Amino acid sequence: MDTGVSVVGSGQVGAAPDVLRMRLSVEHDxxxxxxxxxxxxxxxxxxxxxxxxxxxxxxAIETSAVNVFRDYTEPGAPIRYRASHALTVTTKDLSGFGRLLTAAVGAAGNSLGLDNLQFDIEDKSELLTRARELAFQQARTKAAELAALAGYSLGSVSSISETYGAVPIRAFEASAKRTPGMAINISPGEHTVEVSLEVHFSWA
Incomplete structure (x- = not known):
């Protein structure tokens, strides 16, 4: 069994989002x-x-779901059928949400729903690189502290494993059918990328 110490380091880097994705749905029964x-x-x-x-x-307009099903009704009530078509719309115009929603509502009327709204960063590669650096620095610091407590000197790295997640600070859920004609003010906030590294150091 390899001797040494295994630690987990994490690094977070935030940046302003540059992409807006909204999920619109059209339903009718x-x-x-x-x-x-x-x-x-x-x-x-x-x-x-x-x-x-x-x-x-x-x-930038993509079908994300299509459903057709028999709607639930009370026993003895006429049978109804419901169809729906969900679209994911992607735009880099972060200030254009209200204009796009107004246009879609004007075209589809009360059949339109806004199911989800999320900001994102299109290219996260630079953020991931910076987060990895921070995660490794934290892991090395932890390992050095543990090695000193145990009376050892820190040696070379023998293994590294990585996990990461991209967490939007702001995500919204709303319904255009509940707010016809109402302006919705939104704020992009910050998007955070987090990387965790499990690093094993051998003893010197």
């Missing part, structure tokens, strides 16, 4: 399943056209 599907398709196309009209590229 009807007595006939084909009618529900047709109406959702019509209003989804209208919402996409409105977003494209606001300068959103076609490649």
């Amino acid at each position: 009807a007595a006939d399943v084909s009618a529900a599907v047709a109406k959702v398709a019509e209003r989804t196309d209208a919402a996409i056209a409105a977003l494209r009209g606001q300068g959103v590229e076609a490649s």
Whole structure:
């Protein structure tokens, strides 16, 4: 068994986000399943056209879910069917959220819902490099302290394993159907990348 000490170091680096992602959904229920599907398709196309009209590229609008199901009703009530189409819209215009939401609501009406809103950083490579450096420095400091307490000298690194997570400080959930025509003020805040390293040092 290799002798030495294993420690975990962590490093966090924050930066302003440069990407905004919002998840919009279009829903409709009807007595006939084909009618529900047709109406959702019509209003989804209208919402996409409105977003494209606001300068959103076609490649930045992605279907994230499509559902068609029999809606729950009380026993004896007429059968209803619900269809939905969820879109993930990505933009680098962080101040354009209100304009995009207004355009989508205007096109899809009360069928539109805002399910999620999240800020992100498109390229995290530099942040990850800096976080790794901080994590390793912390791990080495811990290991040196433990080695001194045990009466050993710290040797070379024999293994390293890494985990990391990207944590947006601000994420939102809302519903455009509950706030028709209402301006929603949002703040990007800061996006944090965290790296944890488990490092094993041998004794000198």
